[in-house]
Amino acid sequence: MSLLSLLDPWEPSFSLVAIFVVAAVLFARGSSRIRISFARRAAFWIGLALFYIALHTRLDYYAEHQFFIHRLQHLVLHHLAPLILMASYPGSALRAGLPLRWRIKLRRWQHGRPARVIAAVVFNPAFISIAFVVSVVFWLIPSVQFVAMLDWRIYRFMNWSVAISGLLYWWMLLDHRPFPPSRTRPGLRVLSPVITMTPQILVGAIITFSSRDLYPIFTLCGRAFTSVPVTLDQSLGGLIMWVPAGVLEAIGAMMALRHLMRLSTLPQRVPVKRATKITSRTAI
Numbered sequence: 001m002s003l004l005s006l007l008d009p010w011e012p013s014f015s016l017v018a019i020f021v022v023a024a025v026l027f028a029r030g031s032s033r034i035r036i037s038f039a040r041r042a043a044f045w046i047g048l049a050l051f052y053i054a055l056h057t058r059l060d061y062y063a064e065h066q067f068f069i070h071r072l073q074h075l076v077l078h079h080l081a082p083l084i085l086m087a088s089y090p091g092s093a094l095r096a097g098l099p100l101r102w103r104i105k106l107r108r109w110q111h112g113r114p115a116r117v118i119a120a121v122v123f124n125p126a127f128i129s130i131a132f133v134v135s136v137v138f139w140l141i142p143s144v145q146f147v148a149m150l151d152w153r154i155y156r157f158m159n160w161s162v163a164i165s166g167l168l169y170w171w172m173l174l175d176h177r178p179f180p181p182s183r184t185r186p187g188l189r190v191l192s193p194v195i196t197m198t199p200q201i202l203v204g205a206i207i208t209f210s211s212r213d214l215y216p217i218f219t220l221c222g223r224a225f226t227s228v229p230v231t232l233d234q235s236l237g238g239l240i241m242w243v244p245a246g247v248l249e250a251i252g253a254m255m256a257l258r259h260l261m262r263l264s265t266l267p268q269r270v271p272v273k274r275a276t277k278i279t280s281r282t283a284i
Helices: 014-033 038-056 059-065 067-086 091-096 100-110 113-122 125-140 142-150 152-173 186-209 217-221 230-264 272-283
Strands: none
Touching (some): 014 038, 014 091, 038 059, 038 067, 038 152, 067 125, 067 152, 113 125, 125 186, 142 217, 152 230, 186 230
């Protein structure tokens, strides 16, 4: 088997390809209209490529038949790819890539009541942090993992839930704006990885040091690498969740700390109402 054959889709998905094509076209159009640094461009394309490799190549076959590859896939979907992609701050470029009429409609929709209600829930920092942890820990419950690996619809939902929660979390963590308009205070963005990585490390440690096979579904489906013992396969999967994931969250915390230090040097913003009162008193 050649290396290029590994890029062949294991289970072709037209909808998935369409999403990648739309994102790529919008970013390419937007980056040609507004100024985007080379580093941001590189981060976007690398992050998008990692998402594609994890979701739409033969890696997906190995993820279905080997536990440590499965954990490696989710590490990419949950941590590495969204961290790199969100480090490119793609929102402005994607928005600029839309036709002008669509941008106007999008802005109007964002100011509508339904959009504000949805944003208040989906972009709530507590909701994002809880979803980020649950999307990993929940699917590692042995009985849940057993069902997810047998039903392709649940399997795809699992992967998409991991990817979307990762995108939301790293968008929140890497937000470089002050509070407000950011929904999260800069200090909380620095503290958040410490909170979210703790349960993931604990679950990873439990899996690593477990002496029994927690996920026999991989044996039932047929393991891709029969030379790798079950206990070693499980320990490697636990370590991937434990160590590399913790390192990536520590990197995210340092990036958030850099933004906090930058924001601390900026002049304090005076609330609009308070500024109006001060002006009125001065006039009197």
